[in-house]
Amino acid sequence: MTKASLCWFRDDLRLTDNPALASAVAHGRVLCLYVIDESDERRARGGASCWWLAQSLAALQADITAKGGKLLVVRGDPAELVPHIAAETGVDHIAWNRRYEGAAIALDKTLKEKLTGKGLRVESHNANLLNEPWDVTTKAGTPVKVFSPYWRAARLRGEPTAPRPAPKRIEALELPALLEAMMIDIEALGLEPTKPDWAGGLRAEWTPGEAGATSRLTTFLEGALGGYAEGRNRPDYLSTSKLSPHLRFGEIGPRQIWHATQLARESGQAAGQPADAEKFLTELGWREFSYHLLFHNPDLAKVNFNSRFDAFPWRDDDHALQAWQRGRTGYPMVDAGLRELWTTGWMHNRVRMIVASFLIKHLLIDWRRGEDWFWDTLVDADPANNAASWQWVAGSGADAAPYYRIFNPVSQGVKFDPDGVYVRRWVPEIAGLDDDTVHQPWLANAAQLDKTGITLGNTYPRPIVPLELGRERALAALATLKPA
Numbered sequence: 001m002t003k004a005s006l007c008w009f010r011d012d013l014r015l016t017d018n019p020a021l022a023s024a025v026a027h028g029r030v031l032c033l034y035v036i037d038e039s040d041e042r043r044a045r046g047g048a049s050c051w052w053l054a055q056s057l058a059a060l061q062a063d064i065t066a067k068g069g070k071l072l073v074v075r076g077d078p079a080e081l082v083p084h085i086a087a088e089t090g091v092d093h094i095a096w097n098r099r100y101e102g103a104a105i106a107l108d109k110t111l112k113e114k115l116t117g118k119g120l121r122v123e124s125h126n127a128n129l130l131n132e133p134w135d136v137t138t139k140a141g142t143p144v145k146v147f148s149p150y151w152r153a154a155r156l157r158g159e160p161t162a163p164r165p166a167p168k169r170i171e172a173l174e175l176p177a178l179l180e181a182m183m184i185d186i187e188a189l190g191l192e193p194t195k196p197d198w199a200g201g202l203r204a205e206w207t208p209g210e211a212g213a214t215s216r217l218t219t220f221l222e223g224a225l226g227g228y229a230e231g232r233n234r235p236d237y238l239s240t241s242k243l244s245p246h247l248r249f250g251e252i253g254p255r256q257i258w259h260a261t262q263l264a265r266e267s268g269q270a271a272g273q274p275a276d277a278e279k280f281l282t283e284l285g286w287r288e289f290s291y292h293l294l295f296h297n298p299d300l301a302k303v304n305f306n307s308r309f310d311a312f313p314w315r316d317d318d319h320a321l322q323a324w325q326r327g328r329t330g331y332p333m334v335d336a337g338l339r340e341l342w343t344t345g346w347m348h349n350r351v352r353m354i355v356a357s358f359l360i361k362h363l364l365i366d367w368r369r370g371e372d373w374f375w376d377t378l379v380d381a382d383p384a385n386n387a388a389s390w391q392w393v394a395g396s397g398a399d400a401a402p403y404y405r406i407f408n409p410v411s412q413g414v415k416f417d418p419d420g421v422y423v424r425r426w427v428p429e430i431a432g433l434d435d436d437t438v439h440q441p442w443l444a445n446a447a448q449l450d451k452t453g454i455t456l457g458n459t460y461p462r463p464i465v466p467l468e469l470g471r472e473r474a475l476a477a478l479a480t481l482k483p484a
Ligand SMILES: Cc1cc2nc3c(=O)[nH]c(=O)nc-3n(C[C@H](O)[C@H](O)[C@H](O)COP(=O)(O)OP(=O)(O)OC[C@H]3O[C@@H](n4cnc5c(N)ncnc54)[C@H](O)[C@@H]3O)c2cc1C
Pocket: 232, 240, 241, 242, 243, 244, 245, 247, 248, 283, 284, 286, 287, 288, 290, 347, 348, 349, 350, 352, 353, 356, 374, 378, 380, 381, 382, 383, 385, 386, 387, 389, 390, 393
Protein backbone atom coordinates (compact mmCIF):
# COMPACT_ATOMS: atom_id res chain seq x y z
CA MET A 1 0.00 0.00 0.00
CA THR A 2 1.17 3.50 -0.75
CA LYS A 3 0.60 6.49 1.49
CA ALA A 4 -2.16 7.77 -0.70
CA SER A 5 -5.81 8.49 -0.47
CA LEU A 6 -9.02 8.05 -2.41
CA CYS A 7 -11.40 10.97 -1.97
CA TRP A 8 -14.85 9.81 -3.04
CA PHE A 9 -17.03 12.80 -4.00
CA ARG A 10 -20.82 12.41 -3.81
CA ASP A 11 -23.12 15.27 -2.70
CA ASP A 12 -20.15 17.56 -2.00
CA LEU A 13 -18.93 18.81 -5.38
CA ARG A 14 -16.63 21.52 -4.04
CA LEU A 15 -13.10 22.11 -2.78
CA THR A 16 -13.84 24.66 -0.01
CA ASP A 17 -15.03 23.38 3.36
CA ASN A 18 -14.78 19.83 2.17
CA PRO A 19 -13.47 17.87 5.18
CA ALA A 20 -13.05 14.59 3.28
CA LEU A 21 -10.86 16.30 0.69
CA ALA A 22 -8.88 18.15 3.38
CA SER A 23 -8.21 14.88 5.16
CA ALA A 24 -7.18 13.13 1.93
CA VAL A 25 -4.80 15.95 1.00
CA ALA A 26 -3.26 15.91 4.49
CA HIS A 27 -2.69 12.17 4.12
CA GLY A 28 -0.62 12.21 0.90
CA ARG A 29 -1.23 11.87 -2.81
CA VAL A 30 -4.89 11.84 -3.76
CA LEU A 31 -7.14 10.32 -6.37
CA CYS A 32 -10.45 12.18 -6.54
CA LEU A 33 -13.29 9.90 -7.59
CA TYR A 34 -16.89 10.34 -8.69
CA VAL A 35 -19.07 7.33 -9.49
CA ILE A 36 -22.20 7.78 -11.60
CA ASP A 37 -24.34 5.40 -9.59
CA GLU A 38 -26.16 2.97 -11.88
CA SER A 39 -27.31 0.52 -9.23
CA ASP A 40 -31.05 -0.07 -8.73
CA GLU A 41 -30.49 -0.08 -4.98
CA ARG A 42 -30.69 3.71 -4.78
CA ARG A 43 -33.20 6.15 -6.30
CA ALA A 44 -32.09 7.27 -9.75
CA ARG A 45 -31.69 11.00 -10.30
CA GLY A 46 -34.36 12.83 -12.29
CA GLY A 47 -33.71 14.45 -15.68
CA ALA A 48 -33.05 17.98 -14.42
CA SER A 49 -30.65 16.69 -11.75
CA CYS A 50 -28.74 14.72 -14.40
CA TRP A 51 -28.36 17.89 -16.42
CA TRP A 52 -27.03 19.72 -13.35
CA LEU A 53 -24.70 16.87 -12.42
CA ALA A 54 -23.01 16.92 -15.84
CA GLN A 55 -22.28 20.65 -15.56
CA SER A 56 -21.24 20.43 -11.94
CA LEU A 57 -18.82 17.55 -12.56
CA ALA A 58 -17.22 19.46 -15.42
CA ALA A 59 -16.71 22.45 -13.10
CA LEU A 60 -15.32 20.24 -10.33
CA GLN A 61 -12.94 18.55 -12.74
CA ALA A 62 -11.60 21.92 -13.88
CA ASP A 63 -11.20 23.10 -10.26
CA ILE A 64 -9.37 19.91 -9.22
CA THR A 65 -7.11 20.02 -12.28
CA ALA A 66 -6.24 23.67 -11.53
CA LYS A 67 -4.94 22.54 -8.11
CA GLY A 68 -2.76 19.82 -9.65
CA GLY A 69 -5.17 16.96 -8.92
CA LYS A 70 -7.16 14.52 -11.03
CA LEU A 71 -10.85 13.59 -10.97
CA LEU A 72 -11.64 10.08 -12.12
CA VAL A 73 -15.27 9.79 -13.27
CA VAL A 74 -16.59 6.26 -13.74
CA ARG A 75 -20.02 4.70 -14.01
CA GLY A 76 -21.48 1.57 -12.44
CA ASP A 77 -22.20 0.26 -8.97
CA PRO A 78 -20.07 1.98 -6.28
CA ALA A 79 -20.39 -1.15 -4.12
CA GLU A 80 -18.06 -2.86 -6.60
CA LEU A 81 -16.18 0.04 -8.13
CA VAL A 82 -14.89 1.73 -4.97
CA PRO A 83 -13.13 -1.39 -3.56
CA HIS A 84 -11.86 -2.23 -7.06
CA ILE A 85 -10.34 1.23 -7.56
CA ALA A 86 -8.90 1.23 -4.05
CA ALA A 87 -7.20 -2.09 -4.76
CA GLU A 88 -5.90 -1.06 -8.19
CA THR A 89 -4.39 2.18 -6.90
CA GLY A 90 -3.04 0.65 -3.69
CA VAL A 91 -4.26 3.53 -1.51
CA ASP A 92 -4.21 3.04 2.26
CA HIS A 93 -6.83 5.70 3.07
CA ILE A 94 -10.33 6.56 1.86
CA ALA A 95 -12.38 9.60 2.81
CA TRP A 96 -15.91 10.67 1.98
CA ASN A 97 -18.57 13.03 3.29
CA ARG A 98 -21.76 11.53 4.65
CA ARG A 99 -25.12 11.15 2.92
CA TYR A 100 -28.35 10.60 4.81
CA GLU A 101 -30.73 8.55 2.63
CA GLY A 102 -31.29 5.04 4.02
CA ALA A 103 -29.94 3.26 0.92
CA ALA A 104 -26.83 5.46 0.78
CA ILE A 105 -26.14 4.92 4.48
CA ALA A 106 -26.47 1.15 3.99
CA LEU A 107 -23.98 1.24 1.10
CA ASP A 108 -21.48 3.35 3.03
CA LYS A 109 -21.71 1.03 6.04
CA THR A 110 -21.05 -2.06 3.93
CA LEU A 111 -18.15 -0.39 2.16
CA LYS A 112 -16.63 0.84 5.39
CA GLU A 113 -16.62 -2.68 6.83
CA LYS A 114 -15.26 -4.20 3.63
CA LEU A 115 -12.46 -1.66 3.16
CA THR A 116 -11.49 -1.56 6.82
CA GLY A 117 -11.28 -5.36 6.66
CA LYS A 118 -8.71 -4.96 3.87
CA GLY A 119 -6.56 -2.80 6.12
CA LEU A 120 -7.54 0.64 4.75
CA ARG A 121 -8.27 3.59 6.98
CA VAL A 122 -11.80 4.76 6.13
CA GLU A 123 -13.04 8.16 7.24
CA SER A 124 -16.47 9.75 6.91
CA HIS A 125 -17.13 13.42 7.60
CA ASN A 126 -19.95 15.94 7.77
CA ALA A 127 -19.83 18.45 4.92
CA ASN A 128 -23.49 19.10 4.22
CA LEU A 129 -25.31 19.80 7.48
CA LEU A 130 -24.87 22.24 10.35
CA ASN A 131 -25.70 19.42 12.77
CA GLU A 132 -25.72 15.68 12.32
CA PRO A 133 -29.35 14.44 12.42
CA TRP A 134 -28.64 12.29 15.48
CA ASP A 135 -27.05 15.14 17.45
CA VAL A 136 -30.29 17.15 17.83
CA THR A 137 -32.76 15.42 20.13
CA THR A 138 -35.55 16.06 22.62
CA LYS A 139 -34.57 16.24 26.29
CA ALA A 140 -35.44 12.54 26.45
CA GLY A 141 -32.92 11.85 23.67
CA THR A 142 -35.53 10.99 21.00
CA PRO A 143 -35.89 12.49 17.49
CA VAL A 144 -37.68 15.85 17.35
CA LYS A 145 -40.97 15.91 15.43
CA VAL A 146 -41.80 19.62 15.42
CA PHE A 147 -39.71 22.33 13.75
CA SER A 148 -39.62 25.04 16.47
CA PRO A 149 -38.25 22.84 19.28
CA TYR A 150 -35.94 21.22 16.74
CA TRP A 151 -34.47 24.57 15.74
CA ARG A 152 -34.26 25.78 19.36
CA ALA A 153 -32.33 22.64 20.30
CA ALA A 154 -30.08 23.02 17.24
CA ARG A 155 -29.31 26.67 18.07
CA LEU A 156 -28.44 25.73 21.67
CA ARG A 157 -25.59 23.63 20.29
CA GLY A 158 -23.84 26.89 19.40
CA GLU A 159 -22.44 28.36 16.20
CA PRO A 160 -21.46 25.90 13.49
CA THR A 161 -17.72 25.43 13.08
CA ALA A 162 -16.01 27.86 10.72
CA PRO A 163 -15.60 26.61 7.14
CA ARG A 164 -12.11 25.51 6.15
CA PRO A 165 -10.42 26.91 3.03
CA ALA A 166 -9.88 24.89 -0.14
CA PRO A 167 -6.57 23.01 -0.25
CA LYS A 168 -3.75 25.04 -1.83
CA ARG A 169 -2.63 22.06 -3.87
CA ILE A 170 -3.77 18.51 -4.56
CA GLU A 171 -0.92 16.07 -5.33
CA ALA A 172 -2.39 13.71 -7.90
CA LEU A 173 -1.91 9.99 -7.63
CA GLU A 174 -0.68 8.33 -10.85
CA LEU A 175 -3.47 6.27 -12.36
CA PRO A 176 -2.80 2.70 -13.49
CA ALA A 177 -3.59 2.24 -17.20
CA LEU A 178 -6.54 -0.03 -16.35
CA LEU A 179 -8.26 2.78 -14.46
CA GLU A 180 -7.29 5.40 -17.00
CA ALA A 181 -9.23 3.29 -19.51
CA MET A 182 -12.34 3.33 -17.26
CA MET A 183 -12.37 7.13 -17.15
CA ILE A 184 -15.50 8.60 -18.68
CA ASP A 185 -15.61 11.79 -20.66
CA ILE A 186 -18.21 13.89 -18.84
CA GLU A 187 -19.54 15.34 -22.07
CA ALA A 188 -20.11 11.83 -23.39
CA LEU A 189 -22.04 10.77 -20.31
CA GLY A 190 -25.37 11.31 -21.98
CA LEU A 191 -26.65 13.29 -18.99
CA GLU A 192 -27.47 16.23 -21.26
CA PRO A 193 -30.83 15.94 -23.02
CA THR A 194 -30.72 15.84 -26.82
CA LYS A 195 -33.99 14.54 -28.27
CA PRO A 196 -35.68 16.81 -27.42
CA ASP A 197 -33.22 19.25 -25.86
CA TRP A 198 -35.38 20.70 -23.07
CA ALA A 199 -32.48 22.26 -21.15
CA GLY A 200 -32.27 25.65 -22.91
CA GLY A 201 -34.04 27.42 -20.04
CA LEU A 202 -31.78 25.73 -17.51
CA ARG A 203 -28.63 26.83 -19.33
CA ALA A 204 -29.93 30.40 -19.44
CA GLU A 205 -30.70 30.45 -15.72
CA TRP A 206 -27.92 28.58 -13.93
CA THR A 207 -24.16 28.32 -13.52
CA PRO A 208 -23.60 24.97 -11.82
CA GLY A 209 -20.35 24.55 -9.90
CA GLU A 210 -18.59 26.04 -6.91
CA ALA A 211 -17.88 29.41 -8.52
CA GLY A 212 -21.53 29.77 -9.57
CA ALA A 213 -22.63 28.95 -6.01
CA THR A 214 -20.30 31.50 -4.42
CA SER A 215 -21.40 34.17 -6.83
CA ARG A 216 -25.11 33.45 -6.10
CA LEU A 217 -24.44 33.82 -2.38
CA THR A 218 -22.60 37.14 -2.78
CA THR A 219 -25.31 38.55 -5.03
CA PHE A 220 -27.97 37.50 -2.54
CA LEU A 221 -26.22 38.92 0.53
CA GLU A 222 -25.77 42.25 -1.21
CA GLY A 223 -29.27 42.30 -2.68
CA ALA A 224 -32.36 40.19 -2.01
CA LEU A 225 -31.41 39.59 1.63
CA GLY A 226 -32.66 43.14 2.20
CA GLY A 227 -36.34 42.64 2.97
CA TYR A 228 -36.06 38.82 2.80
CA ALA A 229 -38.22 38.28 5.91
CA GLU A 230 -41.25 39.64 4.04
CA GLY A 231 -40.11 39.50 0.44
CA ARG A 232 -39.33 35.77 0.44
CA ASN A 233 -43.01 35.10 -0.23
CA ARG A 234 -43.04 37.06 -3.47
CA PRO A 235 -42.48 35.10 -6.68
CA ASP A 236 -42.78 38.21 -8.88
CA TYR A 237 -39.22 39.36 -8.24
CA LEU A 238 -35.92 37.79 -7.18
CA SER A 239 -36.74 37.55 -3.49
CA THR A 240 -34.72 34.52 -2.38
CA SER A 241 -31.17 33.22 -2.79
CA LYS A 242 -31.78 30.46 -5.39
CA LEU A 243 -28.99 28.57 -3.68
CA SER A 244 -31.02 25.34 -3.44
CA PRO A 245 -29.49 23.39 -6.36
CA HIS A 246 -26.00 24.47 -5.31
CA LEU A 247 -26.72 23.19 -1.80
CA ARG A 248 -28.24 19.99 -3.15
CA PHE A 249 -25.06 19.12 -5.05
CA GLY A 250 -22.83 20.38 -2.26
CA GLU A 251 -21.22 23.09 -4.40
CA ILE A 252 -21.52 25.20 -1.30
CA GLY A 253 -22.05 24.00 2.25
CA PRO A 254 -24.41 25.34 4.92
CA ARG A 255 -21.50 26.30 7.21
CA GLN A 256 -20.16 28.59 4.47
CA ILE A 257 -23.58 30.18 3.98
CA TRP A 258 -24.07 30.57 7.70
CA HIS A 259 -20.74 32.26 8.37
CA ALA A 260 -20.84 34.42 5.23
CA THR A 261 -24.28 35.68 6.28
CA GLN A 262 -23.13 36.45 9.84
CA LEU A 263 -19.94 38.12 8.59
CA ALA A 264 -21.80 40.24 6.04
CA ARG A 265 -24.25 41.26 8.75
CA GLU A 266 -21.52 42.23 11.24
CA SER A 267 -19.47 44.10 8.67
CA GLY A 268 -22.50 45.98 7.39
CA GLN A 269 -22.10 44.49 3.91
CA ALA A 270 -25.34 42.52 4.07
CA ALA A 271 -28.46 44.18 2.77
CA GLY A 272 -31.42 44.53 5.13
CA GLN A 273 -32.21 44.22 8.81
CA PRO A 274 -31.05 41.60 11.34
CA ALA A 275 -34.53 40.00 11.07
CA ASP A 276 -33.89 39.33 7.38
CA ALA A 277 -30.67 37.43 8.06
CA GLU A 278 -32.28 35.58 10.96
CA LYS A 279 -35.17 34.45 8.75
CA PHE A 280 -32.74 33.31 6.06
CA LEU A 281 -30.75 31.25 8.57
CA THR A 282 -34.02 29.74 9.83
CA GLU A 283 -34.73 28.50 6.30
CA LEU A 284 -31.43 26.65 6.46
CA GLY A 285 -32.90 25.26 9.69
CA TRP A 286 -35.86 23.84 7.72
CA ARG A 287 -33.40 22.08 5.48
CA GLU A 288 -31.66 20.64 8.54
CA PHE A 289 -35.03 19.55 9.96
CA SER A 290 -35.91 17.75 6.70
CA TYR A 291 -32.64 15.83 6.93
CA HIS A 292 -33.36 15.01 10.57
CA LEU A 293 -36.74 13.59 9.46
CA LEU A 294 -35.25 11.67 6.55
CA PHE A 295 -32.53 10.12 8.69
CA HIS A 296 -35.07 8.89 11.22
CA ASN A 297 -37.66 7.94 8.54
CA PRO A 298 -35.77 6.49 5.58
CA ASP A 299 -39.04 5.90 3.66
CA LEU A 300 -40.08 9.56 3.86
CA ALA A 301 -40.61 9.80 0.07
CA LYS A 302 -42.92 6.77 0.01
CA VAL A 303 -44.61 6.28 3.38
CA ASN A 304 -46.96 8.70 5.15
CA PHE A 305 -45.22 10.04 8.24
CA ASN A 306 -48.68 10.10 9.80
CA SER A 307 -50.21 6.69 9.13
CA ARG A 308 -53.76 8.13 9.36
CA PHE A 309 -53.23 9.13 5.73
CA ASP A 310 -52.71 5.52 4.63
CA ALA A 311 -56.48 5.26 4.20
CA PHE A 312 -56.84 8.52 2.25
CA PRO A 313 -59.20 8.12 -0.74
CA TRP A 314 -56.84 9.37 -3.50
CA ARG A 315 -58.21 9.68 -7.02
CA ASP A 316 -56.54 8.14 -10.06
CA ASP A 317 -56.82 10.79 -12.74
CA ASP A 318 -54.01 10.77 -15.28
CA HIS A 319 -55.70 13.43 -17.38
CA ALA A 320 -55.73 15.88 -14.44
CA LEU A 321 -52.18 14.92 -13.43
CA GLN A 322 -50.95 15.64 -16.93
CA ALA A 323 -52.78 18.98 -17.09
CA TRP A 324 -51.13 19.90 -13.78
CA GLN A 325 -47.66 18.77 -14.92
CA ARG A 326 -47.90 20.83 -18.11
CA GLY A 327 -49.32 23.94 -16.44
CA ARG A 328 -52.76 23.68 -18.07
CA THR A 329 -55.14 23.63 -15.10
CA GLY A 330 -56.83 26.96 -15.95
CA TYR A 331 -55.54 28.54 -12.71
CA PRO A 332 -52.83 31.02 -13.71
CA MET A 333 -50.88 30.87 -10.44
CA VAL A 334 -50.70 27.07 -10.60
CA ASP A 335 -49.91 27.03 -14.30
CA ALA A 336 -47.24 29.73 -13.95
CA GLY A 337 -45.43 27.71 -11.25
CA LEU A 338 -45.43 24.49 -13.23
CA ARG A 339 -44.24 26.26 -16.37
CA GLU A 340 -41.48 28.00 -14.43
CA LEU A 341 -40.45 24.56 -13.17
CA TRP A 342 -40.52 23.01 -16.64
CA THR A 343 -38.51 25.82 -18.18
CA THR A 344 -35.94 26.60 -15.48
CA GLY A 345 -35.89 23.52 -13.22
CA TRP A 346 -36.84 25.62 -10.20
CA MET A 347 -39.96 27.10 -8.64
CA HIS A 348 -40.42 29.71 -5.95
CA ASN A 349 -41.25 28.25 -2.50
CA ARG A 350 -44.61 30.03 -2.16
CA VAL A 351 -45.66 28.69 -5.55
CA ARG A 352 -44.41 25.18 -4.69
CA MET A 353 -46.87 25.25 -1.78
CA ILE A 354 -49.72 26.49 -3.99
CA VAL A 355 -49.21 23.92 -6.77
CA ALA A 356 -48.69 21.07 -4.30
CA SER A 357 -51.84 21.97 -2.39
CA PHE A 358 -53.77 22.17 -5.66
CA LEU A 359 -52.68 18.69 -6.74
CA ILE A 360 -53.29 17.09 -3.37
CA LYS A 361 -56.42 18.89 -2.23
CA HIS A 362 -58.27 20.24 -5.26
CA LEU A 363 -57.42 17.29 -7.50
CA LEU A 364 -57.11 14.66 -4.73
CA ILE A 365 -54.05 13.17 -6.41
CA ASP A 366 -51.59 11.31 -4.19
CA TRP A 367 -48.75 13.55 -2.97
CA ARG A 368 -46.26 10.87 -4.11
CA ARG A 369 -47.17 11.55 -7.76
CA GLY A 370 -46.31 15.23 -7.23
CA GLU A 371 -43.13 14.34 -5.38
CA ASP A 372 -42.11 12.16 -8.33
CA TRP A 373 -42.74 14.95 -10.82
CA PHE A 374 -40.69 17.40 -8.78
CA TRP A 375 -37.98 14.76 -8.42
CA ASP A 376 -37.71 14.52 -12.18
CA THR A 377 -37.95 18.21 -13.06
CA LEU A 378 -36.32 20.18 -10.20
CA VAL A 379 -32.63 20.99 -10.42
CA ASP A 380 -32.67 21.06 -6.61
CA ALA A 381 -34.60 17.73 -6.27
CA ASP A 382 -33.56 16.73 -2.80
CA PRO A 383 -34.30 13.45 -1.00
CA ALA A 384 -35.02 15.22 2.29
CA ASN A 385 -36.53 18.60 1.36
CA ASN A 386 -38.77 17.27 -1.40
CA ALA A 387 -40.29 14.40 0.55
CA ALA A 388 -40.67 16.39 3.79
CA SER A 389 -42.24 19.37 2.00
CA TRP A 390 -44.75 17.28 0.03
CA GLN A 391 -45.81 15.55 3.23
CA TRP A 392 -45.99 18.92 4.97
CA VAL A 393 -48.42 20.24 2.35
CA ALA A 394 -50.44 16.99 2.32
CA GLY A 395 -50.87 17.21 6.08
CA SER A 396 -49.39 13.73 6.46
CA GLY A 397 -45.97 14.98 7.53
CA ALA A 398 -44.20 15.98 10.70
CA ASP A 399 -45.20 19.41 11.96
CA ALA A 400 -47.46 19.58 8.89
CA ALA A 401 -49.72 22.36 7.69
CA PRO A 402 -53.11 21.77 9.35
CA TYR A 403 -54.75 19.13 7.17
CA TYR A 404 -57.79 21.35 6.55
CA ARG A 405 -55.62 24.18 5.12
CA ILE A 406 -56.38 24.35 1.43
CA PHE A 407 -54.57 27.05 -0.49
CA ASN A 408 -56.83 29.06 -2.76
CA PRO A 409 -54.73 29.69 -5.90
CA VAL A 410 -56.66 32.87 -6.73
CA SER A 411 -56.37 34.62 -3.37
CA GLN A 412 -52.75 33.44 -3.04
CA GLY A 413 -52.07 34.96 -6.46
CA VAL A 414 -53.74 38.25 -5.59
CA LYS A 415 -51.78 38.43 -2.30
CA PHE A 416 -48.32 37.35 -3.43
CA ASP A 417 -48.34 38.43 -7.08
CA PRO A 418 -50.49 41.56 -6.69
CA ASP A 419 -49.56 43.11 -10.03
CA GLY A 420 -49.77 39.84 -11.93
CA VAL A 421 -46.11 40.13 -12.97
CA TYR A 422 -45.35 36.48 -12.23
CA VAL A 423 -48.38 34.98 -13.99
CA ARG A 424 -47.96 37.25 -17.01
CA ARG A 425 -44.31 36.15 -17.31
CA TRP A 426 -45.10 32.44 -17.36
CA VAL A 427 -48.60 32.38 -18.84
CA PRO A 428 -48.16 34.91 -21.66
CA GLU A 429 -51.41 33.97 -23.40
CA ILE A 430 -53.37 35.77 -20.66
CA ALA A 431 -50.92 38.65 -20.17
CA GLY A 432 -53.32 41.13 -21.81
CA LEU A 433 -55.94 40.74 -19.06
CA ASP A 434 -56.17 43.48 -16.48
CA ASP A 435 -55.11 43.03 -12.85
CA ASP A 436 -58.67 42.18 -11.72
CA THR A 437 -58.96 39.12 -13.92
CA VAL A 438 -55.41 37.99 -14.60
CA HIS A 439 -55.60 35.56 -11.64
CA GLN A 440 -59.12 34.42 -12.63
CA PRO A 441 -59.54 34.69 -16.42
CA TRP A 442 -62.99 33.04 -16.34
CA LEU A 443 -64.31 36.28 -14.80
CA ALA A 444 -63.22 38.37 -17.78
CA ASN A 445 -66.18 39.56 -19.84
CA ALA A 446 -66.64 38.87 -23.53
CA ALA A 447 -65.29 42.27 -24.56
CA GLN A 448 -62.10 41.81 -22.51
CA LEU A 449 -61.57 38.30 -23.86
CA ASP A 450 -62.17 39.51 -27.37
CA LYS A 451 -59.78 42.45 -26.99
CA THR A 452 -56.99 40.24 -25.63
CA GLY A 453 -57.54 37.43 -28.14
CA ILE A 454 -58.34 34.84 -25.48
CA THR A 455 -60.78 32.00 -26.12
CA LEU A 456 -61.27 30.09 -22.88
CA GLY A 457 -61.07 26.37 -23.44
CA ASN A 458 -58.97 27.01 -26.54
CA THR A 459 -56.12 29.51 -26.13
CA TYR A 460 -56.17 29.01 -22.35
CA PRO A 461 -57.98 26.21 -20.43
CA ARG A 462 -61.11 26.68 -18.39
CA PRO A 463 -60.59 25.72 -14.70
CA ILE A 464 -60.03 21.97 -14.47
CA VAL A 465 -62.19 21.86 -11.35
CA PRO A 466 -64.32 24.62 -9.80
CA LEU A 467 -62.54 25.91 -6.69
CA GLU A 468 -65.47 25.45 -4.31
CA LEU A 469 -66.23 21.95 -5.53
CA GLY A 470 -62.56 20.94 -5.21
CA ARG A 471 -62.39 22.36 -1.72
CA GLU A 472 -65.55 20.65 -0.50
CA ARG A 473 -64.50 17.35 -2.05
CA ALA A 474 -61.12 17.62 -0.27
CA LEU A 475 -62.73 18.40 3.08
CA ALA A 476 -65.09 15.45 2.65
CA ALA A 477 -62.14 13.16 1.86
CA LEU A 478 -60.21 14.44 4.86
CA ALA A 479 -63.24 13.89 7.08
CA THR A 480 -63.06 10.16 6.31
CA LEU A 481 -59.69 9.90 8.11
CA LYS A 482 -59.78 8.51 11.60
CA PRO A 483 -58.77 11.00 14.32
CA ALA A 484 -55.07 10.93 15.26
C1 LIG B 1 -43.84 20.84 -2.36
C2 LIG B 1 -42.44 21.35 -2.08
C3 LIG B 1 -41.34 20.66 -2.58
C4 LIG B 1 -40.04 21.11 -2.31
N1 LIG B 1 -38.97 20.42 -2.83
C5 LIG B 1 -37.71 20.83 -2.56
C6 LIG B 1 -36.58 20.14 -3.08
O1 LIG B 1 -36.68 19.12 -3.75
N2 LIG B 1 -35.34 20.65 -2.81
C7 LIG B 1 -35.16 21.75 -2.04
O2 LIG B 1 -34.01 22.17 -1.81
N3 LIG B 1 -36.20 22.41 -1.50
C8 LIG B 1 -37.47 21.99 -1.74
N4 LIG B 1 -38.53 22.69 -1.22
C9 LIG B 1 -38.28 23.77 -0.25
C10 LIG B 1 -38.14 25.17 -0.85
O3 LIG B 1 -39.20 25.44 -1.71
C11 LIG B 1 -36.82 25.40 -1.59
O4 LIG B 1 -35.74 24.98 -0.79
C12 LIG B 1 -36.61 26.88 -1.92
O5 LIG B 1 -37.69 27.34 -2.70
C13 LIG B 1 -35.32 27.04 -2.66
O6 LIG B 1 -35.16 28.37 -3.08
P1 LIG B 1 -34.00 29.27 -2.49
O7 LIG B 1 -32.71 28.56 -2.54
O8 LIG B 1 -34.08 30.57 -3.20
O9 LIG B 1 -34.47 29.44 -0.97
P2 LIG B 1 -34.08 30.52 0.11
O10 LIG B 1 -35.35 31.11 0.60
O11 LIG B 1 -33.02 31.42 -0.34
O12 LIG B 1 -33.55 29.59 1.32
C14 LIG B 1 -32.18 29.20 1.46
C15 LIG B 1 -32.10 27.69 1.56
O13 LIG B 1 -32.82 27.22 2.69
C16 LIG B 1 -33.42 25.97 2.38
N5 LIG B 1 -34.88 26.09 2.42
C17 LIG B 1 -35.62 27.19 2.14
N6 LIG B 1 -36.93 26.92 2.33
C18 LIG B 1 -37.01 25.64 2.73
C19 LIG B 1 -38.09 24.77 3.08
N7 LIG B 1 -39.36 25.18 3.08
N8 LIG B 1 -37.81 23.50 3.44
C20 LIG B 1 -36.54 23.05 3.47
N9 LIG B 1 -35.47 23.83 3.16
C21 LIG B 1 -35.71 25.09 2.78
C22 LIG B 1 -33.00 25.60 0.96
O14 LIG B 1 -31.87 24.77 1.03
C23 LIG B 1 -32.68 26.96 0.37
O15 LIG B 1 -31.77 26.90 -0.69
C24 LIG B 1 -39.84 22.26 -1.50
C25 LIG B 1 -40.98 22.95 -1.01
C26 LIG B 1 -42.25 22.51 -1.31
C27 LIG B 1 -43.43 23.26 -0.77
